[in-house]
Structures are given as structure tokens and as C-alpha cells.
Amino acid sequence: MSVQNSIRDMFFEESEELLESLAEGLALMHSGSHNDETVNAVFRAVHSIKGGAGAFKLSALVAFAHRFENVLDEVRGHRLGIDAEILRTLQRSADHLADLVEAARNRDEGENPQTAEFLAALNVCLGSTPEPGAADVDETFGFAAITVDLDDLGPAEATEGQSYTITFCPHPGLYINGHDPALLMATLAELGAMTATPDLSKLPDLAAFDAGKPSLAWTIQLATEAEESAVRDVFEFVEGLCDLSIVQNTATQPADTEEKVESAVAVAIKVEAPIAEVPLQPEEAKGQPVLAKSDAEVDAGNAERSGPKPTLRVDLDRVDRLINAVGELIINQSMIAQRVQELHLATDADVVNHVEDYRLLARDIQEAVMAIRAQPVKPLFQRMSRIVREAADSTGKSARLVTYGEGSEVDKTVVERLADPLTHMIRNAVDHGLETPEGRIAAGKDPVGTIYLSAAHRSGAVIITIRDDGAGLNRRKILEIARKKNLVPADAELSDAEIDALLFLPGFSTASTISNLSGRGVGLDVVRNAVTALGGRVAIASTVGQGTEFTISLPLTLAVLDGMVVSVAGQVMVIPITAILETIRPGLDEMHMVGTSDRIISVRGKFIPMIDVARGLGFTRPPNHPEPRTLLLVETENQGQCALIVDRVFDQRQVVIKGLDTNYGAVPGVSAATVLGDGQIALILDPDAIANNRVLSAANPWAGAKLNEGKSLAVA
């Protein structure tokens, strides 16, 4: 990847952060708890996006950011008050800016049809309507100015030569600003043949020499092919810092003779001296206070902003390599532990203790490494406030988003893959959960509905809840729809929880007309698939009149898993502990045949289907293999409780997850793989998929299974 490209990537990465702090700042402004620095930070965020975008010639982005920045500059300068309307425009502009950044990232060069509308809204804030496009044109092409200047410094266009008489008398400010007449003259000399004659008339004698009042002046003759503007450009930076006159010589005033060139060389040498010495110390004491003050400002600023912790940016590949290596370490550790165990040493043997230390150390390293990939859910949550705004706008509802636990950290991939399902659920909450403002008033509620979004860690998992204070689920309607769509038998008696669970069935949609938001053929089943693919679960709870709550529980990391190591048809496999309720070794009288091949088992008076894992996976046992009698009671998403038949249960251990899709693809009934202590690969089973498979046609076991690339098999 070229440096340019990697800087481009950096720009988008940085923009992401800037958009985050923009959203954060606007949220503070919205809540009224902002100060000048908040507004400054918001301004800077947009300004920096504009600056970076300009570097990559993303003109649409630059133009929009420019106008946005103008408005923010007005707000910053207290020339524009913050009211609800302005805030609304700012927030929507921030959303639009995010869209433009995304489009630029995807190299989508089409014009965003909404840009004009947002620009117009920003113009309204500015209280003026600039000539259409005028400002943008200026911004897009304005930067070329200096480029042009400098190009002119090179071999000039082949116009006929001219000569100029330049008189140049620097003011003290010229030296203060870090200029050096010798360098200016050197630049001038690049334009053509130049001679400079110092005017020493004003030079005081050495005794009276005051460095603060330089009194050197020069008369310069320049013969050049460059335009006068190019000559003037040399002095662009010192405008106002010197007396300058540039006069084009008429043909009768020939350029200087060789004789004078010599003196010019002499001058050039002479000039060095005063400049090097110019100490220009107008007020000695002034320097310190400036610095002291700024230091104080910093302290105040830091205290206020609770300055960011020092961080290190690392290529994700490196982290993943480290994680992989630690995974190997864990495997190696369990391998050694296994070997040592096989030696049947006394429990107080040195080596046993060392192996135990090694185990603890390896776990520590693993946790520390996993923490590198952990990220707060905050940016994800922040994006949701936009979703709420948009959903409320398009449904004519009023809604606010309240978030808790934004600091909770989850694996980066989990955060990323949670974006879509979360967006969908938030939209749903506004669209289906909340009542209309009139409806809410009628129900004696605040006309503005609230969506609560929270994240919390609970025993090795992160729990994300999405709650609305709407009307709650209309169970009668849900059941009616489910019956109409043949999702449940007409005569089935369902509990409230079972009715709620119908929402997750594929093809279920409660909206009687497909709304702009929740429509598009995406249902909660997709949400659940996405969550399941992350090794998580979704649950739903609802109280009529009070609202609905979705709870998503996710593993903190995708890299390791607590698993039960079992054997199935001679193969060692792993079943996630989270799915297992208990291990059962039933007596023969507890197992019953249903039909010719289906078996059920009664567990505490409840009949539960038994699923032979080996058969489900299409593996056959050796002919004389004893009938397996070990059952694992698992809770599945769609089939309720099931009893998985395995040959043997070995032990429970933490395993490092290795994806199968990197080099192969999705495998039905298998979510991933791991490497065992002996270096062999063991498959990690997906109990849900295996249970689902049972209900499908035996002749074509996976006919109905939908294989989502990169995901485990989820819902049939």
C-alpha cells in the first residue's frame, strides 16, 4: 500500500473519531451542558475533516464541511445563538457529513441528492443565501493560489524579458516575523539576473546601532522573464513589513551593468552579518508571561477535558497475530498440562506446581491480549441517536435516546457486527414500540417517547438492552398474524413468552403496511441470526402499556470459548458450555421411542427430543460401537430443550476459536474449530443448528439450511 493510500486510510479513521467527537459535542450542546470549548471542539472536528478532505481532493466533502464550519464559526463567535432549530440543523448536518465521509471512503463519486437541501438549511442559519455555488467554487479552487505562485518561480514562461527596479526597506517587523532579506533576494534571484545595491545612507554608526531598528535598504535591479505578479509574490509574506516599490523599467532604462553585479555579491555576503545578529529583543520580559499563561491554560484545559489517556495506535494485524500466538500458547499449555497429568505425579510435585503457575500466567497473558481488542460501545451507541432522530422524523413521532454504560467494552468485531442488528432494533423500537404523540398524551404519557439503550458486563458476557416506554407488544395481533402465516397451528395454546418469541420467526412482520423503516423485508429473525453468529442470544420482554425490552447477551470475546470436550463417532468435538444445561446419563426406562427412529427422554416429567449428534453430522459409528448413552441437555433458540447424544464427555475447558471460513467456508452444524493439546483439530458444534436440522427432512438433511458465509448456521 502506498504511503498516500495509508494516509488516506488514516484520514478516514481520523474522520471517524472526529465525527464521534462532533456527535458528542452536539449532544452536549443539545443538553445545554456545553461551554465554549465544547463548541470549539465541534468546530475543530468539522474543520479538520475539511482540511484532510481537501488533501485528498474530496471536493463534495470539502464544500459541505466548509459551509458547516461557517455556521459553527458563527456559533463559536457568539454571533449566532443556539436554539432548537439551529441545533436540529447542526445535528442533521453532522449526520450528512458522516454520510459524505462514508461515500468518499467508498469512493462513491455520485452527488448526494440531499447535500443541496442541507446546504440550504445551513445557509438559513447564516441568514444569507450566498450566490449558488460561489463559496464552494472559491473553496475548491482557492487553495490553488500558492501553487500557482510557486510554479511561476520556476523557469518563467517564455515572454520577452523585462527588468524591474525594486526598492526594498525592511521594517523591524520583517525580522521579527522570521524573514531574512538575503533569502528574499535569493528567491528573487531565481526569477532572473539580479543585482542589489545596499543603501547605507541611513545606517547609523556602530555606537548608535540599534538592532531593533534595522535601517538597511536595498535597490534591486531584476531582469526577468517573469510577470510582475510573480515578482510581487516573492514579497507576499512581507507585505506591510517593509517599504516596497516595484517599478517596471521602460526600454530606455537598461538593466544594470556587470560592474554592479560584483557589488551585489558583496552585499549578499555583508547582509548575512546583521541578520544573523539581529537579536530583536523589544521587551525581554514579555516572553515568559506568554508561556506561563499558556501553561496555565493547558492545565485548566486538561482538568476540564480530563485529557485523553496516552494511547498507542497499532495495526490490527499485529494484534491479531499476537492473539493467535497467545492462542497457541494456551494450546501448548494445555498440552503440557495433559502430559504432566498422565505422569500421575504427586500433587505437590514441583513440576505440577510449575505447570499450574504456567496455566495462570498463560490466562493472564490471554486476558491482557484480549483487552487490546476490547472497545467501548460508545461510538456505536452514539450512532444510534441518529437512528432515533431519523426514525422519529419519518414516522411523525417524538423520541429521545437515553444511553447507559457507554464505557462498557466488547471485542472490536462484536462492536462492528452489532451495528446492523442494533440499528434495526432501535428503528423497530421507534417505529413499532412507541405510540404517536397523540396516543401517548391519551395514555397519560410524556408525548416524547424514550428509548433506553444500555450496556453492562455481567459474568463474562456483555448485556445490551434496548427498551422503549411505548405501548408494549400486542400479543393478540402477533398470534393472529402468526396463525395467518401458518407459523403456528391454529389451535396452539401459547404462553405470553412463546407469543413474544414468534417475533423472531423468519418472515414475521407486525406492521400491517410495510413502513419505510422496518420494512425492506428485514425482520427480527435477521437480528437474531446476527447475534447468534456472534455467539450471543436475544430475549424479549414486554408489559402492556409500559413498553418492550430486548436483551442481547454477547460473549466479551470471540477468540475463546468455554467448551465441553466430547467424543462423537470417534471424533473429539467441543460443545459451547453456554448452551449446555446439564449432562444426563439416563436409564433405559427414561428413553422412549416415537415412531421408528425418533426418541424422546423424560427429564423431570418433561419430554425432550433426543438428537444423535453423529447422525446429525452424517458420521457413522464403527459397527461394534456400543450404543451411546451420554446426553447433553441443551437449550436451543428454536427447538426449546433438546438432548444431544454423544459418545463420551471428557472435560470442560477453555478453547481457542479458529474460524473455518478463512480457508474453507461455513460447515453445517459447526460454528468453528479449535486446536487440541495434541495438535489435532476439534470441531466446535453449533447445538442450535444441529437441533434445527433434526426437524428437517432426513433424506436431505441440510436442504432447508441457509448458509450465510462467515456465519454459523443459524435459523432454518
Place this chain on the structure above:
Amino acid sequence: MTIKVLAIDDSRTIRSLVQKVMGDAGFDCALADDGVQGVARFHEDPPDVVITDINMPNMDGYGVIAAIRGGAIHRNVPILVLTTESAPHLKAKAREAGATGWIVKPFDDAAIVSVVRRVTGARA
């Protein structure tokens, strides 16, 4: 002698771009994230030229110029201001603050190198 540049900008993207362009031109380029860091770096290792952004947290570009121009040492080091604005009054403001020159963002690689050469006297 290699020209030492100190680039101060709160944007990672711009910092990296400046550093790349300076590096390509054969200059050493130190970086700072904001005005305060910039002034600190300036005193730790005085550069031959400073390139600074204007809008920055903690201390803005004008603050950087004031701190350098008001400092006890190396107060006349050329300071170039990076600005997205080409408006004349902003240039005048930078000049009044003590900037040696300015570079309008988005900058052209050759342009920025040329300006740096121009104010430091470094020749290609």
C-alpha cells in the same frame, strides 16, 4: 545540513501528510499534536522552521507564534501557518501575529516544499 521542520497540527492526517512531504524533500520533520506540545518540542529541539495549524485545542496557532516570538531563544525562526482560508484578512492576521508565511490547505507537495526552502534558504 538537514533542515529540521516542526509540524504542529491536531489532525493526524495533515501531520502525516506534512511529514511525508517533508521527508520526501529530504527534511527532518518532528511532529506535535497541539500548540502546547508544539511549543514544548520547539524548545526541546529547536527546528529551522515551524509549520503550524491555526485551529487547535489547548493552544492555537496564534498562541504558538506568540510563544515562539516572545521566547528567549530562537525567536526569529520562520513560522509558516497552515490555513484552509485564503481570505486576505486572515493572512494579514497571521502576519500581524508574527507568522513568516502561510500555506493554504490543501497544499500542493511542491508548493509547501518550495515555501519551506524559501524561508529557510535551503536549496534543492
Place this chain on the structure above:
Amino acid sequence: MKGKALQSHETNAASDVEFVTFFTGGQSFSIDIRQVREIRRWSAVTPLPHAPAEVLGVMNLRGSVIPIFDLAVRFGLSPTPDNPRNVVVIAAHETQTVGLLVESVSEILSVSRDRIQETPDLRSDNSRQSIIGVIPVEDGMTRVIDLGAVIQSGRKTLQ
């Protein structure tokens, strides 16, 4: 494991392409050397459920899970018999790394591009799709494998 068999005997002309050739099911196959990562001794694989016949299972290659294909089965020949001398050619296509079980690796062949001939009409579409072309050699010809197609079909059968 890079034994003598893998030493190139021919000099490398600029336009030459190098192939690793190997035998399986009594036929000679070859693969672009740039795709080959290493040659390994055969070790036990973990079978995958519902996998097509040519996919023997997965193997642990320094922490990565890689599928192993029986090339003979892939090309409609009888399965490669168990033999401790069998080897696995570890090869990469785009981002995927896979293993190809073969009976033996013979040599590195350096040929100019124009010596690769189009595949003659083969009866089996399956075979044809996974062969880029053939190269005439002293004692017959060697079939140049399209690794991408081999991997693709292994996944397609699955679905």
C-alpha cells in the same frame, strides 16, 4: 522437506513459469510454484460433516485450520490410498490456504509460457474446469491445476 526433488534443474528465463509437479492416481499434475507454500508429510485430519468427497477434512498448520483436498478424487480418480509416504502440498489462492494430498512430488518444471497448451476436451466437466492447461513433458504430459477452481468446487458441492 524441500528435498532434492524440488531443486530446479533448468535455468530461469525471464518468460519462464515454474511449476511444482506431482503424482497422484497415476497421473501427473502441476501447480504454479508461486502458489506453493510448503510440502508437508501427511498427518491425520479431522473430517468435516457433509463435506464433498474430495475434502478429506481439516488440518492444523501452525494454528491455522486448513482444508485438505484429495486431488485424485477431485479429478474423478479413485481416492489416494493411505500411505505414510503421501505428502500434502500446502498452497495458497488469494487469501485461502489449502492442502492438496498427493502421492509424491516429482520436480520443479521451468517452462516458457507458450509451452502450456489448452486443455483437450475432457469428458468430465468437473476436471476440465479445474485444469488451466497441459504441459508436454518427456514421458507424457502434466496437467496444470487451477487452484481457485479446485477450492471453489469444494465449497460449491457443500452448498
